[in-house]
Amino acid sequence: xxxxxxxxxxxxxxxxxxxxxTDPEIPVVTLRELGILRDIRRGTDGMLExxxxxxxxxxxxxxxxxxxxxxxxxxxxxxxxxxxQLAPAWTTDWMTDDAREKLRAYGIAPPRCGSAxxxxxxxxxLRFAALPAAAVPCPHCGSANTTEISHFGSTAxxxxxxxxxxxxxxxxxxxx
Amino acid sequence: MNAVEPRMAASVQAxxxxxxxxxxxxxxxxxxxxxxxxxxxxxxxxxxxxxxxLDLIGQARLLYQHVATLQGNGATxxxxxxxxxxxxxxxxxxxxxxxxPALAGTARGDRDYATTIVRNFLYSALMVLVWERLQGSTDPxxxxxxxxxxxxxxxxxRHSRDWLVRFGDGTDESHARAQAALxxxxxxxxxxxxxxxxxxxxxxxxxxxxxxxxxxDWDALVDxxxxxxxxxxxxxxxxxxxxxxxxxxxxxxxxxxxxxxSLARAHPGATW
Numbered sequence: 001x002x003x004x005x006x007x008x009x010x011x012x013x014x015x016x017x018x019x020x021x022t023d024p025e026i027p028v029v030t031l032r033e034l035g036i037l038r039d040i041r042r043g044t045d046g047m048l049e050x051x052x053x054x055x056x057x058x059x060x061x062x063x064x065x066x067x068x069x070x071x072x073x074x075x076x077x078x079x080x081x082x083x084x085q086l087a088p089a090w091t092t093d094w095m096t097d098d099a100r101e102k103l104r105a106y107g108i109a110p111p112r113c114g115s116a117x118x119x120x121x122x123x124x125x126l127r128f129a130a131l132p133a134a135a136v137p138c139p140h141c142g143s144a145n146t147t148e149i150s151h152f153g154s155t156a157x158x159x160x161x162x163x164x165x166x167x168x169x170x171x172x173x174x175x176x
Numbered sequence: 177m178n179a180v181e182p183r184m185a186a187s188v189q190a191x192x193x194x195x196x197x198x199x200x201x202x203x204x205x206x207x208x209x210x211x212x213x214x215x216x217x218x219x220x221x222x223x224x225x226x227x228x229x230l231d232l233i234g235q236a237r238l239l240y241q242h243v244a245t246l247q248g249n250g251a252t253x254x255x256x257x258x259x260x261x262x263x264x265x266x267x268x269x270x271x272x273x274x275x276x277p278a279l280a281g282t283a284r285g286d287r288d289y290a291t292t293i294v295r296n297f298l299y300s301a302l303m304v305l306v307w308e309r310l311q312g313s314t315d316p317x318x319x320x321x322x323x324x325x326x327x328x329x330x331x332x333x334r335h336s337r338d339w340l341v342r343f344g345d346g347t348d349e350s351h352a353r354a355q356a357a358l359x360x361x362x363x364x365x366x367x368x369x370x371x372x373x374x375x376x377x378x379x380x381x382x383x384x385x386x387x388x389x390x391x392x393d394w395d396a397l398v399d400x401x402x403x404x405x406x407x408x409x410x411x412x413x414x415x416x417x418x419x420x421x422x423x424x425x426x427x428x429x430x431x432x433x434x435x436x437x438s439l440a441r442a443h444p445g446a447t448w
């Protein structure tokens with residue numbers, strides 16, 4: 001995985017203040033690790049800007065995330081605005097290796113292959129029956145003997161799987 | 177990853193009518209699919225339709241926000257979604273139809289999941305092609321929305337195509353229902369390829385794509401799935417071509433809007 005971690009360049013105090021913020025639905029990974037927190041920079045008018053990017057277009061957590069960032073900045077006495085930027089589109093490829101491991105330990109199988117995988121045309125069909133090589137390992141027991149229950153799950157970013165060895169159901173964070 | 181190549185040409189904003197067409201498609205189908213929330217045939221499909229609607233309504237919001245910025249004059253995503261009437265909507269007629277087979281007694285009583293799946297398949301197959309092209313739109317905001325939407329609609333296509341094959345190549349009952357839904361809905365897809373002023377203008381600017389250019393790719397995608405599903409593509413329709421994207425709708429859209437807009441209209445400006 002070529003996780004592109006966002007390297008804090010300057011504004012160190014603000015980066016570390018925002019580092020405590022986690023995803024509202026997945027409280028073990030930080031916004032930076034997920035790739036949602038993109039940048040801290042000076043706007044053209046000189047005002048500080050914290051740049052975030054939405055995950056799924058309709059993700060209901062984005063409002064909460066924006067509020068969390070704003071509240072943290074206010075608590076630090078930092079005057080800054082929150083800018084939501086769509087491009088480049090968020091991808092699970094940006095998730096750091098640390099974040100993937102934390103997801104797994106939390107019981108969510110991390111995305112297996114990113115959108116950077118050898119890309120078929122956009123209209124090529126993703127098959128329902130996963131090939132053995134593409135099996136999603138169980139986050140509980142590590143077995144690759146798993147099966148998809150449903151394409152969609154409890155949040156927009158997840159699918160439902162089940163382990164056929166330990167029999168536990170689990171969430172799979174879908175590649176995006 | 178689907179990197180969006182910045183265009184060398186100066187950015188051109190897409191025509192508002194074209195953006196509204198894309199936004200209304202997403203909103204109306206999102207509203208329709210959300211009708212399954214709490215009524216899905218199985219809980220996994222209940223969740224699937226709720227997730228699908230969340231994506232579609234999210235896409236609609238991004239597009240309406242873009243339109244509101246271009247229009248100014250107090251327009252917001254809410255005024256565009258809740259305070260326009262039937263003739264203002266630019267969605268395909270296909271997307272406003274109830275989830276019932278043709279000639280159903282009452283739309284609500286005869287909600288049919290095969291109809292839902294076939295419609296989502298026909299629309300998602302088009303939108304993967306549309307969003308793919310729009311990533312290169314001269315309108316940078318539209319290109320950015322397209323890059324996100326493409327990732328989402330690929331999952332919608334996967335889901336609906338998978339169920340299409342399961343229904344078609346399933347039991348006699350599921351096959352018959354899927355074929356009936358296909359026979360009912362396919363004629364409405366003729367509208368995809370009809371000319372509209374908004375699409376022609378958007379195409380000319382490089383901001384949009386005329387779906388006529390995507391027809392062969394769409395046919396190939398649909399035909400391959402139908403073959404796998406052992407379903408028969410109905411003969412091309414020769415009758416009336418629906419005109420929802422021109423603002424001329426079926427009797428069903430008014431009911432969709434009444435349900436969707438009543439709360440916002442009863443309490444204008446309310447927040448929670």
